[in-house]
Amino acid sequence: MTKAPFRLGALVMSLAVLQGCTSQPSGRYQQAHDSAPTRMPTMAELQNATPIQEPLSRQGNQDYQINGIFYDVMDSAKGYSQTGTASWYGNKFHGHLTSNGEYYDMYSMTAAHTRLPLPTYVRVTNLDNQKKVIVRVNDRGPFHPDRLIDLSFAAAYKLDMIGNGTAPVKVEAIEFLSPAIEHxxxxxxxxxxxxxxxxxxxxxxxxxxxxxxxxxxxxxxxxxxxxxxxxxxxxxxxxxxxxxxxxxxxxxxxxxxxxxxxxxxxxx
Incomplete structure (x- = not known):
């Protein structure tokens, strides 16, 4: 499999409008359009990601350009808090490499963001119903002017946004306290x-x-x-x-x- 530097593809919308999505074809993917999986996430798969301090990934943290738009990757997620629209991605990308070199699992609590350092843990709140999820950002996207974050299928399911395909959200970086110093x-x-x-x-x-x-x-x-x-x-x-x-x-x-x-x- 030839690994592209960033995940290209349609921003996933609801099942009702998936057929109308415009995808960016790539030989990496067997599907022209994204789709939902054939089963729902299990209770174990719906558990929040557990934030841990990790070093930055060796790849996926350089500034880049997609479709003529330049994206500067943030040096730090400290203090990050933003509202916008979330979408989700599923079957088409399942099992393919993410921007930081891991394999995308639509049943894991992960997400894609254009600028946050990889990996970053964020809390995502669905502003329509106040449901929350903690995900690990390990991918780039969504490359659409009115999208803030692209969630895994499991994360979107937990936020109860599968039916609509998108939802207004608040995304907040989870910051780690400095290690306690024992004097x-x-x-x-x-x-x-x-x-x-x-x-x-x-x-x-x-x-x-x-x-x-x-x-x-x-x-x-x-x-x-x-x-x-x-x-x-x-x-x-x-x-x-x-x-x-x-x-x-x-x-x-x-x-x-x-x-x-x-x-x-x-x-x-």
Whole structure:
């Protein structure tokens, strides 16, 4: 099979008007016009796509031109929200390659969009009935001036728009929260300009503390520390050391630069 860079074809409309659709013929497809499948989606196939963070596809994310119209692919889907008209596509394209190199499955929760990065997860709301679906955008299209998104058959079925063929929708990109950063901390026991005093004090610490003990020098000030430690563990150590001879001990959050330096030192 020769893979074309983008899916070309008629934007699918309802069964009542399919015969009137104007398709763009291609040797890739056995059907001149699109059609609905012979069975409806199962309950399992009607489950929303599960959004996960994925790298951009190696193909399908370059700017391109179709029918004399230039499409610039968005660098990011962050903040994307738009209303427009949705259509759907089915049998004609089933089993053929999508723009990002995957195989189109009309029973999966996927969609085509002209500009969103591939893949992008979006929430599509049918504004006529407020039904919603989450789909994974992995294809290009629909190449029609009054269409916003082309949904898989299963997604369109879930939105109850098969009969009409199109529906007014709101499309919203699903954004992922930045990974939670687990900060690490030092418990500072003592500080002095006398480096020998800090070294001597470190040697006098209980044996069970020694594996966490470290020293740090900032300008002329020398510090005796325990850590680095996760937040919960740092809190426990802080309570312990205050009760066992260091009542003025306090916790110090490690900055990003300090954490990188600590990791580098540990690796070396």
């Amino acid at each position: 690490r901390y030092y418990v500072q026991l003592f500080a002095s300009e006398d480096a020998d005093k800090i070294a001597q004090l470190r040697e006098q610490l209980p044996e069970s503390w020694q594996s966490h003990a470290t020293t740090e020098t900032n300008a002329s000030l020398h510090k005796l520390l325990l850590g680095p430690l996760p937040q919960v563990e740092a809190n426990k150590w802080l309570q312990q050391v205050r009760a066992e001879g260091f009542p003025n001990a306090f916790r110090v959050k490690i900055t990003a630069n300090e954490a990188e330096a600590t990791d580098s030192n540990n690796q070396n």
